Amino acid sequence: MKLIKTNLLWLGLLTVVILGGCGTNISEMKVEVFETSASGNSLSKRTNFSPSADRTAIRISIQPEEKFQEITGFGGAFTEASAHLLNQMSQDKRDEIMEAYFGESGARYSLTRTHMNSCDFSLSNYSYAEVPGDTELSHFSIEPDLDDLIPMIKSAQEVSKEGFRILASPWTAPPWMKDNNAYVGGKLLPENHNSWALFFSKYIKAYQEQGIPIWGVTVENEPLGNGNNWESMHYTPKEMTDFVRDYLGPKLKTDGFGEVKILGYDQNREHLNEWIDAMYNSEENAQYFDGTAIHWYASTYEVFPDALQYAHKKAPGQHLIQSEACVDAEIPHWQEDAWYWEKEATDWGFDWALEKDKHLHPKYVPVYRYARDIIGCLNNWVDGWIDWNMVLDRQGGPNWFKNWCVAPVIVDPEQNQVYYTPLFYTLSHFSRYIRPGAYRVGFEVSESDLEVTAAENPDGSLIVVLFNSTEQSRSYSLEIDDSLFSGDISGQAIQTLVVKRTSLIKKQDG
Template sequence: MSCNTTDNQLQVSVFETSESGNKLTDISVFDFAEKDSIPTVILNPNKKFQKITGFGGAFTESSAYLLNRLSKKNRDEILKAYFSREGANYSLTRTHMNSCDFSLSQYSYSPVENDVNLEHFTIKEDMDDLIPMIKDAMATSEDGFKLFASPWTAAPWMKDNNDWVGGKLLPKYYDTWALFFSKYTKSYEDLGIPIWGFTVENEPHGNGNNWESMHYSPEEMTDFVQNYLGPKLEADGYGDKVILGYDQNRAGIKEWVDVMYATEESSKYYDGTAIHWYESTYEVFPEDLQYAHKKAPNKYLIETEGCIDSQVPVWKDDAWYYKKEATDWGWDWAPEDQKYLHPKYSPFDRYARDIIGCLNNWVDGWVDWNMVLDKQGGPNWFKNWCVAPIIVDPDKDEVYYTPLYYVMTHFSKYIRPNAEVIGVENLNKDLQITAAKNPDGSLAVVVFNEGETSQNFNLKLNQKSKNIQISARALQTIIIQTKTE
């Protein structure tokens, strides 16, 4: 429902999620006096930044397994909540190759040792849960979505420590590991699931020797991509697949992009850089993001994983998600000189401020981690409990849409692929704001009020404006319909 307009007023639709109980609620009446002094927020569609790739989450074996334990009604409802136009309409998604911590067990698609030609390659582990979830999501989505895949590790027999955890890929298996990506692509695409691209390795620094991992230095990954993975995908007819390097915390990105994009040859097969958010519960690292963009301004810069980690979900208590009660891995494990980066935090705030901060610093895609977890924050074979936007109790067939689901929807539903981030002059310093112009010409403005009091602002576009109020502890998406140029 649009607000009433006069000739000099913007026609806007305002959707708000707030601590007070709004959940993408359509707001059309604002409670403030005209005499109030109102800071201005000026939109400048002529000032254009990055083009959006998409927003979404990850298909994991854990999420898919849980969906299969629910009633058909609830399973379908969750898929619609994520992938329909009425729901979040996810446009960019991730999945894992081989097992990860959010699998039911450890497995590889190359189970036979010394199978250098991968004659025994099989994706049978994905057939019961993961592939049905992806295919049903595809059937639910009217607009479609991109899917990229990430390995946590090669099979132990390909590694120098012969273990699932840690170690490096043996150089003698570089050809085999490149073939692995090609065979994976063919296996999935033969089932009607297009693969948009890959990250080369999830968290190449490792994860503290806990669950599946495989280590690369920037030089080792670039050698693999430049001389093995890129040429192999090209030779096998998959040269159009996107290859994203790095895939770990943003604060370490400079040393990686310096190597990845050092020369024309080193950067040839890299299509972009992947990042995670686990370096801090509040810091976006804008300087690092700006640095990465300047190194490769025409390549992707995508947040490929973020979640409320090291935390058992709180069940059906929206208030918890707005309080500074959550702790992350760094609360317990970060070195003393980095503890300041990991204070207690509000999960709702962390998602909202991070996505806005990323969009305002050249990031073009933002992908959440698990779409669905249970009340324990699993299943996870390592007991690495985390929170997902949707939590389920399969034993009682109950579903809980946490406030994090609505945060994701504020972006994914309203900022569509190929939208362009535009200029915003924000004179209300209590608000965090980003804006984008969609391919259909509409403008989506996302406003976050982290404070304890409501805020008023005058939203201005060209000669028209609209006075808007945002509740305390709230996120708004404001849609302005304009004619396509």
């Protein structure tokens, strides 16, 4: 793979001098530019620009003083499928992939997700509490995770210099706790509310004993269901809110895990408003919630900004985290970068959505979908964005349900080969450069067909991400305070600009 170089070469150095009073203000803006494009760039450093000298240049003005949400992080999910595949690769390839995702020369993932019990991207159905009627969970064990999943997480911990947060989600309670006694569908029996809350506590403790701290949990992956296909358990907004208020929140607090974040909902954005209303309709209901998790599967192009804005206004200061996204219902295209830049992908809804929703599921360009969604989310108060499986095989699995999907990294264990798709580099444009603790900042752009977001990192560096979906290269001028940088972005491309500013005051001679 092309690892991301860390020996930084600063580009576009511009010094603006302002005379006034008895001193000279010298303001410097140093800009480093990275680009991924359909023409072949893969997070490549741009060293030559051909900016336009006329009015066709797009004006981008960054306002660092205008701050929005604090960024929690970016990343992907640890799944049994990904971990199992890694264990089939050679040690040097495993190390390479972990470095690519978590190392200083790679994507530097800072926010991740994993599953409690099995999910569709497991090798089979399993639970940590298999014994029916064991309401005290005396036989609870995370042994199913010890061969693949936990070793993958520990490998990432060894590589990550700054560390990363883990959000854990159950797809279902053990079948014996449910009204249908099955892994798929059904609801939690009222008499098992205490046992299911205890399950979360035991899971957090067991992982903690493995040296893996759990930062947060979602109450249930896709509580509206998934068509009764794979592991699931159903809640209404009121049922989930009541469970958190009366059982899960108090149990985690009593057991010393009150700092673990609890995120509600965890499904598609088109139903977000009704869940937000239930969770935050009173202080009593809201007291144990730390935010809301969302998915992107309601549309291949629509970000649902109104719903995201509504969630923020209803619960300002609470987390709003995109917890799952992927190119679903597709078998990966192996060593074929061009496909990821073409409008050929379809999703589940292309074939199976209700007729009234078909318009939300047209064919799409995979890279565009990722870039637009992340930018749209950031610009509408989302503070964390998590991809789905980190690693899948050439079939888009393994997956016990044969629910094939695409991951940013595809492997062929038989040939011991790794393919870093353009999606890997697209995600890296955000995860590598926008760090936890950054704040999204304000901006203005003169033309809407160049999509923009910007953030200020804790070290003071400004990160500006540009996305050009047109086939023509575009010139732009980047303005920050009293400094100006002129550049251009290729057609069908994403750019990340890393901006460092210095301001010096020197006394005049005499």
